[in-house]
Amino acid sequence: MVDLRRMGAQRLARLRDQMRAQDVDGAVLLHDPHVAYASGHVGAAVDASHANHRRAVAVVGPDGPVGLHAHDSVDAAASSVAELGDPLWPELDDGAAAVGAAVAEVLGDVAGRRIAVDGITGAMARAGVLDRAELVDAGRVLGPARVVKTADELDCIDRSQRHTERAMVAAQAACVPGATRSEVAGAFLAALRHGDPDPGSDHRNVIDPIFQPMPARRDGGPRTSTGHVAFPTGVDDPVFAAGDLVWVDAGVGWHGYMSDFGRTWVVGRDPTPAERSLFERWMAVLHASLAAVRPGATLGDVGRAARAVEPEETPWLPQFYLAHGTGLESAEMPMIGTDLGPGFDDGYPLEEGMVLVFEPVVWSDGVGGYRAEEIVAVTGDGWRALGGGHHYEPFRT
């Protein structure tokens, strides 16, 4: 059972530990996941243009309540660490002075002090808000605080994932020859509203859900800089045909915590033996990766374990990763196998409470590819799965 008050208090304590360790005197936060981490407030899942204009702002000092300014309604339990002030309009020249006042109310005079900030709007810059402070990127304190999850945070991800899996049953049933991507997406989005186990704390869809029919060959789709396939493009509304291999990717937030659902579906027929073979190889990559997951193992160790079972070609998309974290953002650290390179991966040990979303891809040019996602949390001696163990139909029931 998620305890929202405890989750908020523990997150704020972790953030302040990082602020102290890095001599940061205060934080002025305008980016949604940062505001959520510091204050508990999660706004509506709206377009960025709306979120930018109706920004929630959190101001964090070394102690005392977090100053929270929000346009959307605030959940008292989730935001029990915060003191609520008037909504702010940091995007507007008209609203900049009030932002300065909100900062001063929590932090006093910021001149000469070290302040973490994640964004300065043009209006704030023109008004000179934070001008005389020594500014550092807020990610430097938020990043290390967020990477290891509390038990409540892990529960939120688990709940969100299970709900996403339930809604995907309706989407898969709708994914038939002649259906459009948007119709399948509509079935998923409508189903998200049903069967919520905790009415009142709704699940919020945060990504236009992806149901992308994939080409059988690497050069069968848009031109790419990687030489591999383009995914997720998210811009067309294709009509599904029998035999399409459809890569599915969706993310839903619960109290801000992101699920990440990935599967490969086959439209209107059973998988061929060649497609089944892709799936079996994908499963072998997943199992080999998971066998390497434990506290103290590095990201490099896990990546090598995955490559060992697919020595001919790296079993993930070159622009992404073998695995990424999830939390208040759907792709956060730790990331395994990115273009940050082997040095980064070998220097990054796993810790208990980190989350990994594995998303290997096994490709055979001419047949196509199998891609799915599985979320695990690192435990004291290995890992445990988050979510309900969704099926792999039509590859395995």
Place this chain on the structure above:
Amino acid sequence: MSDDLVLARRDRVLGAMAAAGLDVLVLGRQDNTGYACGMRRLWTAGTRPFGAGCIVVGATGRVHALSSWDDGIEPPMSFDDLYPLTWNPRIMAESMAAIDGLAESRLIGVDELTPSFQRAASHFAPRAEVVAADNLMAGVRRHKLPAEIEAIAGACAAAAAGVDAAVAARDGADPAAAAIAALAAGGVTVPSSGVQAERRDGGLAVDVGVIRDLYEGGVGGLFVDSRRAGSAALTQACRADASHNDLSTAATSPDWLVRGLGMGFEQPVIGPQIGLGEQLEAGMVLSVSDGDRRDVVHVTADGAAILSKRL
């Protein structure tokens, strides 16, 4: 989207840059990127950390964008104008170095500032000063082109189909789910403000805000016996030269908001506590909310033309 509209918007951006003396514009906001080059990409909710999503270079007239593939881009942009997604700041710096006209620029405008971008800019454009140019983009977007008005009207019609479906949902059915399904049947799955539906006050309060082909549409109201309640006075007050006082006098609910609408939420923003010095101008398109009732209007020399379907 028509090539003419993509080009017309880009020319407006380049013209505003020249007038402001900007050599380069670095855009992090997805809506600004869409305005400058017509690019569509996967929709995700909420704020994003600032990064170089799109780079407009005055000297070459070219627009460059962050993407690892050429799906979703519009002519005259081509694959050669793209720089790939990377997690590695060193690789990003190499991409920046390869953009003609960036290294020698003297004045770079950005639509948001961060300490890390300031640091990065001192490497890829060592002689440049970085200044806020959010208001340049807001200014350009404030007045709509005729093709934009058409696109917004189309998005409003899509939103109205969602409202109709919610109102038609039987008692016991979930009106929001009905709206979502109807929108999806029309090919629309991206929200601006999204779908809100609540049975109260003897009726159904519903508001639908969507994005279709990069442009926003919306409409809302309290429906009692399938008829929309509330006053149209605030909508009618949206004439050229209307002041904050004119709008606040016309509003019938303490909860009113008049704000720009185009490629999402835009300026001006005028409400009970904000926008006191604003004045409406012909050419603006506005989302006009007065309590539950919301319409989208085009401010013309002859008054307010309603773009959302008359419900």
